[in-house]
Amino acid sequence: MRLFYTCKQAHQKLSENLDRELSLVERTQLKIHLGMCDSCTNFGRQMKTIRMAMQAMAKGKSSDQDEP
Numbered sequence: 001m002r003l004f005y006t007c008k009q010a011h012q013k014l015s016e017n018l019d020r021e022l023s024l025v026e027r028t029q030l031k032i033h034l035g036m037c038d039s040c041t042n043f044g045r046q047m048k049t050i051r052m053a054m055q056a057m058a059k060g061k062s063s064d065q066d067e068p
């Protein structure tokens, strides 16, 4: 097992984070990587923005899909 994520792994975890909650270990390792990597920090920020935009779109448009 590797102590630190590579950028590729960090990107993957950032994407996975949109679909599921990461484990404590995953989150810690990701945090460590983001602490030393600006490009992945930016990537994470973009993913968050995209996610929020997608949620806003889902709410605004296809309201009959996920609504109870």
Ligand SMILES: [Zn+2]
Pocket (backbone or CB within 6 Å): 006, 007, 008, 010, 033, 037, 038, 039, 040, 041
């Ligand atoms: Zn990185």
